[in-house]
Amino acid sequence: MSPFVSKLDDETLRCLVEALNESGQAVSIYDAEDNLRYANKTYQSIFLKGYEGPFTFTEILRYGAKHGVGVRIDDGDVEALIARTLLRRRSVPRKSFETDFLDGRWFWMDHTILPNGWVLTVGADITALKHNERTLRQAHNEAVLASRTxxxxxxxxxxxxxxxxxxxxxxxxxxxxxxxxxxxxxxxxxxxxxxxxxxxxxxxxxxxxxxxxxxxxxxxxxxxxxxxxxxxxxxxxxxxxxxxxxxxxxxxxxxxxxxxxxxxxxxxxxxxxxxxxxxxxxxxxxxxxxxxxxxxxxxxxxxxxxxxxxxxxxxxxx
The missing domain is CATH 3.30.70.270 (Reverse transcriptase/Diguanylate cyclase domain)
Incomplete structure (x- = not known):
């Protein structure tokens, strides 16, 4: 068997976790019961500021809504968000979507259901792209307005x-x-x-x-x-x-x-x-x-x- 597909040794695993921690991506793993089993530094900075548990998916969302951290909820109804999300959370093996957080950042989230029912989410920071998109949209709107005025x-x-x-x-x-x-x-x-x-x-x-x-x-x-x-x-x-x-x-x-x-x-x-x-x-x-x-x-x-x-x-x- 190729050494590149063999089981990871402890040192390789340690290096992988360290790399994930410093990558700037938001990485999390939830088990089949939606208990948080791993969160890297970026994920923690978004969702877990000052949080001491319990570390379940729903309680983390409730904590964020109460303390002004985590995902932005447009209508402010965290229970409705939880109900909608749980219905779709494991509906497909993999999906991608963009979301914005209360600290002003935007992330592109890749959401994968692992064979054991665990959920791996990897988010890439697209804040700069969203700002550029907003600038381009504003410039377009201004050009349209100028053409009609x-x-x-x-x-x-x-x-x-x-x-x-x-x-x-x-x-x-x-x-x-x-x-x-x-x-x-x-x-x-x-x-x-x-x-x-x-x-x-x-x-x-x-x-x-x-x-x-x-x-x-x-x-x-x-x-x-x-x-x-x-x-x-x-x-x-x-x-x-x-x-x-x-x-x-x-x-x-x-x-x-x-x-x-x-x-x-x-x-x-x-x-x-x-x-x-x-x-x-x-x-x-x-x-x-x-x-x-x-x-x-x-x-x-x-x-x-x-x-x-x-x-x-x-x-x-x-």
Whole structure:
């Protein structure tokens, strides 16, 4: 028989145990009755700080929950965790999983059922990998947010606000609840830029964005379509209430002053407001809101005009 598969002598076994103890991995062995028979230094640092027994799997978990050591329990119910774990603990010969501990570390655990019913668990520290994963996820989320946000106003950009409109129309079709949409255009914006400069124009756009957000509810949305044009989406809102919200935004804009040297310039906007009809498409509702906006501007600006109802798609063609 090869010497590499012969029985371990005492010196080799001592060296093996010492190596396991210093490896940085969390190693434990529980017998068939779930009594802890071996735990290396890392395992002890995670689960057994100050613990004096009894050294059973369930009592070690209870001790950790009570004294703030060991595995993190999201709902805080250690008995429920024990019940779930015991059902699965010997359900398969081998399994691997990741878990996080109350000291902030993450480990990848390899859980093996030995032929005699004992359980060998070896955990590798993956804390650095989890931190990198979290950093990458955060960077990804930030990139997604940047791709959906207008940098000047902080509002959803054209692509994102149109996606929000599609979602609102789908929800409206499913629920039958009311949905109002408004196209908004800052009045005489070119004159503001020409008279006071583009920095002043940018300040107007930023102020409009902040004044709008201050008046909107959690489920409402407003985004910049481009230039000085914005789209307002008001789910579960009647035309009367939508018109009231728009007037509140208008008052907030009128209160804002644009400073450019000694010149103070207030700003206003025109709005075309419509209520979504059953099965109405994005193009239809935007077209109706745009026509109402054009009417508001043609009639003197600084006002809100209601759009005509969409033609029922089931009606015969004109």
């Amino acid at each position: 207008d940098l000047l106003t902080g509002l959803p950009n054209r692509r994102h606000v149109l996606e929000l409109l599609d979602d609102a129309l789908a929800a409206n079709a499913a629920s039958g609840s009311s949905l109002c949409v408004a196209m908004i255009d800052i009045d005489r914006f070119k004159a503001i830029n020409d008279t006071h400069g583009h920095n002043a124009g940018d300040a107007v756009l930023r102020h409009f964005g902040s004044a709008s957000r201050a008046k909107l509810g959690t489920h409402d949305a407003i985004g910049r379509l481009g230039g000085e044009e914005f789209l307002l989406i008001l789910p579960n809102t009647s035309l009367i209430d939508a018109a009231r919200i728009i007037e509140q935004i208008r008052q907030g804009c009128a209160e804002g002053k644009l400073q450019d040297g000694e010149v103070t310039q207030s700003h206003s906007f025109s709005a075309g407001l419509v209520e979504a009809q059953p099965r109405e498409s994005r193009n239809s509702i935007l077209s109706r809101a745009d026509r109402a906006l054009y009417t508001a501007k043609r009639q003197g600006r600084n006002r809100t005009k209601l759009g005509l109802q969409a033609r029922n798609p089931e009606d015969p063609a004109d």
